[in-house]
Amino acid sequence: MNSFASPTRQTPDAEMLFGFWYRALASERVRHNRLQKAMLLEVPLVIGRDAQGRAFALRDACPHRGMPLSCGVFDGHQLECSYHGWKFDAHSGQCQLIPSLTADQKLRVDRIYAGALACAEHDDYIWVFVPEPGPAGAGATKPEDPPLPAPRVPTFSRAYKLAYLTADMPVTVDHGIIGLMDPAHGPFVHQAWWWRSRHSIHEKQKAFEPIPDGFRMSAHTPSSNSAPYKLLRLYADAESITTTIDFVLPNLRSETIRAGKYWFSSLTTVTPITRNRCRIDVVAAWNIFRWLPFGPGLLKFVFAKFVEQDRRTMELQAEGLKHDPHLMLIDDADRPAKWYFQLKQAYMDARRNGAEMRHPMSGPVTLKWRS
Numbered sequence: 001m002n003s004f005a006s007p008t009r010q011t012p013d014a015e016m017l018f019g020f021w022y023r024a025l026a027s028e029r030v031r032h033n034r035l036q037k038a039m040l041l042e043v044p045l046v047i048g049r050d051a052q053g054r055a056f057a058l059r060d061a062c063p064h065r066g067m068p069l070s071c072g073v074f075d076g077h078q079l080e081c082s083y084h085g086w087k088f089d090a091h092s093g094q095c096q097l098i099p100s101l102t103a104d105q106k107l108r109v110d111r112i113y114a115g116a117l118a119c120a121e122h123d124d125y126i127w128v129f130v131p132e133p134g135p136a137g138a139g140a141t142k143p144e145d146p147p148l149p150a151p152r153v154p155t156f157s158r159a160y161k162l163a164y165l166t167a168d169m170p171v172t173v174d175h176g177i178i179g180l181m182d183p184a185h186g187p188f189v190h191q192a193w194w195w196r197s198r199h200s201i202h203e204k205q206k207a208f209e210p211i212p213d214g215f216r217m218s219a220h221t222p223s224s225n226s227a228p229y230k231l232l233r234l235y236a237d238a239e240s241i242t243t244t245i246d247f248v249l250p251n252l253r254s255e256t257i258r259a260g261k262y263w264f265s266s267l268t269t270v271t272p273i274t275r276n277r278c279r280i281d282v283v284a285a286w287n288i289f290r291w292l293p294f295g296p297g298l299l300k301f302v303f304a305k306f307v308e309q310d311r312r313t314m315e316l317q318a319e320g321l322k323h324d325p326h327l328m329l330i331d332d333a334d335r336p337a338k339w340y341f342q343l344k345q346a347y348m349d350a351r352r353n354g355a356e357m358r359h360p361m362s363g364p365v366t367l368k369w370r371s
């Protein structure tokens with residue numbers, strides 16, 4: 001077992017985890033009958049919407065000679081490659097026409113597939129399931145059925161509001177994720193007069209517990225300088241407010257704040273685009289101040305400011321990381337980051353050995369830090 005007492009040298013390996021759902025694009029960026037390019041885990045994709053509005057995703061390379069299918073023509077049902085006019089069903093990727101074939105040539109067109117990926121759309125995003133890469137040269141088949149449905153933002157009432165934010169970060173997915181779960185940067189990166197300054201640093205103690213594929217900051221009264229908490233205080237007793245924060249592989253951070261019948265939740269993802277680039281997407285849902293016209297705008301403003309501060313920080317950090325410096329993680333502030341790397345390692349080991357994943361935490365743990 002690792003000793004947590006001394007600083008551990010732990011360089012993120014930037015491994016990207018296949019076999020999970022990832023947010024590909026915000027829904028509003030994909031219009032009817034138009035093709036949109038995207039990239040997930042260095043896999044180029046073409047994403048579109050059929051005549052009924054249902055989203056689809058295909059690898060952006062024709063199985064014939066690799067022409068990007070995003071250069072092709074889409075009629076609302078089929079995608080036609082711009083090079084030799086092969087036609088593919090947008091959802092299954094199955095080939096439906098090869099114009100060069102003569103009547104007596106018996107090639108089984110229906111056995112050819114463009115690489116379609118399972119696709120789902122909810123909470124303002126199109127999600128794509130990125131399967132493990134197949135054996136080299138195997139060619140594409142029907143899209144794989146994902147073992148689980150795509151993740152959702154937690155909601156606790158029928159009516160609620162939803163808003164999202166997105167930002168590109170020029171760092172590996174690992175730096176994006178540990179930056180997101182890092183409690184110690186708040187007073188330095190997220191200063192604002194209405195929020196907090198570095199002088200508000202004080203000692204904190206939080207309980208954590210293992211959950212499947214991740215860990216949870218157990219339900220507790222939120223930090224007095226959390227923005228949704230400050231807003232919720234207008235509606236409920238300070239003591240009745242609780243928050244729970246979960247991290248689950250590969251990249252999901254969900255936060256739920258509840259105060260009686262009012263709630264606020266968010267699902268933040270850090271998505272590997274390439275080995276050295278990731279994207280953070282925050283989708284928030286809430287049923288507070290639904291009747292106040294400035295509510296959502298205000299909330300979006302607060303979040304946009306935070307995300308921009310994180311983005312700017314990671315942009316600068318990327319400069320420092322260019323020449324591969326030695327890095328360290330310290331206790332207790334970086335313990336969640338250590339858990340993340342251990343979870344990821346455990347997942348990869350289990351996948352390699354075909355064994356059950358061994359969770360790195362054996363039970364509840366209390367962490368202390370100043371922030």
Ligand code: FES
Pocket residue numbers: 062063064065066067081082083084085086
């Ligand atoms: S490359 Fe697409 S049809 Fe030939």
Ligand SMILES: [Fe+2]
Pocket residue numbers: 179180185189190306310
């Ligand atoms: Fe941050």
